[in-house]
Amino acid sequence: MKYPVSLIALALAAPLAQAADLAAGKAKVETVCAACHGANGASVGDAIPNLAGQKSVYLENQLKALKDGSRKHQVMGAIAAQLSADDIANVAAFFAAQPGAAGTAKSAFLPNLAKTGVSFPEGYRDTFTWYHTINFPATKQVRYYYANPAAMKAAKEGKDLPNGAYLFAEVYSTKLDADKNPIKGSNGFFVADQLLFYTAMARDSGWGQDIPALLRNDEWNYAVFTGAKQHRPGVNQAECLACHKPLDKVSYTFTLKELATVANAK
Ligand code: HEC
Ligand code: HEC
Structure with missing residues (x-):
């Protein structure tokens, strides 16, 4: 057959x-x-x-x-x-x-991913180092990036950012011209207007343990703070973790190169 x-x-x-x-x-x-x-x-x-x-x-x-x-x-x-x-x-x-x-x-956030170890870095203007600025034309924002001494030290030594490292960004609206376009200063950066919120990432011992491996960024946790320095409600840390995850070779940090450049110049 x-x-x-x-x-x-x-x-x-x-x-x-x-x-x-x-x-x-x-x-x-x-x-x-x-x-x-x-x-x-x-x-x-x-x-x-x-x-x-x-x-x-x-x-x-x-x-x-x-x-x-x-x-x-x-x-x-x-x-x-x-x-x-x-x-x-x-x-x-x-x-x-x-x-x-x-x-x-609508489902609720997973509690282990909603929880963050990152708290507002009181007094950061005195202890952190400004290391970078980025214009965001689409949202008409400008962001200033700061790093704490532990992050600066490791970046200078070319090491992975260790527990105790803290990276922080101020997010501002920009001053607008008559056509509602951001005004640029002589340094090429948008001129900051109102502080809108802050974003933060920091790491410490045990901060990764409740995060599933597929999302875990070693021991980094993330947070967004309102202008009043409170945790902003409705932030899903899973999104921060997922997007920063592929950067495992550079301390999960997009701006590590800029950080190292400034750290080395100090
Ligand atoms: C951090 C948030 C997040 C997590 C965690 C996540 N997703 Fe997604 N997923 C999204 C977003 C946002 C989109 C929409 C993508 C787009 O707009 O193109 C999406 C889209 C998808 C789609 C395409 C849906 C469509 O209609 O085309 C699939 C399939 C999917 N996700 C599966 C998964 C699976 C499986 C997992 C777990 C292993 C997962 N996702 C985990 C955020 C997430
Ligand atoms: C879609 C991808 C994406 C998501 C989601 C995301 N980030 Fe980022 N993040 C970036 C990129 C790209 C940069 C580089 C500079 C920039 O765009 O601000 C960055 C930079 C940062 C920095 C400065 C240090 C560094 O890595 O360069 C912090 C702090 C930060 N993000 C916090 C957060 C927090 C908190 C969340 C969640 C609320 C988050 N990010 C979600 C892409 C993402």
Whole structure:
């Protein structure tokens, strides 16, 4: 008896195709993806998609595209890059199996990721060193970056930033001209107007232990402070961790080069 070649290929391939492992998918979702997409696939915020009840093949295709970079998103790309083919199949099958979420449904942040060890660095103007400035034309902001002595010392010595390091940024609106464009000073930087908020990253012993490996930045924690020096509500530390995560070779710090340049000049 003769079988078409395609059927033989199918028969041979079938035992190799593993069924997705829903329990493994659930475990990964509850520890990592839940921080943004919710444990049942109803996301934590309006800019993050619900995944509950989405087709599993579609989810797999998106994760593969995010992993290989053909679909670009800084935060989600950094996460997808760390998923194996099995992880992708498992989480996709898990989300596909959840009842579809209503557009208005919203999950809470994961408590271990909402918690931060970073507190406001009182007196930083006296003890920290200004090391960098960046214009942000799209948001009409200018940011000033500061580092504490522990960060400065390590940067000067060319070492990884150690526990006790603290990096801090002041975020200002800019003075606007008649056309509502930011006014530039003679140094090329936008002229600061109002202080809007502060962003911070700092590290200390044990600060990474409750953060899942896929998001953990060694022992760094992150925070945003209001102009009144209070923790800004609604900050999802998972987003900070995910976006800074690929910088593991440079102390998770985007501006390490600028920091080292200033530290070496001192
Ligand atoms: C730090 C927040 C965050 C975490 C953690 C996170 N995601 Fe995402 N994810 C996003 C955001 C934001 C988008 C939207 C990307 C875009 O706008 O292109 C997204 C998009 C996706 C998409 C594409 C959805 C679509 O409709 O095309 C998939 C699939 C996905 N995430 C799966 C996962 C999985 C699986 C995990 C856990 C391993 C995970 N995400 C963890 C923030 C996160
Ligand atoms: C989409 C990616 C992305 C996310 C999300 C993100 N960052 Fe960053 N972060 C950057 C980039 C890029 C820089 C470099 C300078 C800049 O853009 O301010 C930076 C710089 C910083 C710095 C100065 C030290 C350094 O790494 O150069 C601090 C402090 C900081 N971020 C804190 C935070 C906090 C707190 C959060 C979460 C609320 C956060 N970041 C979320 C991309 C990100």
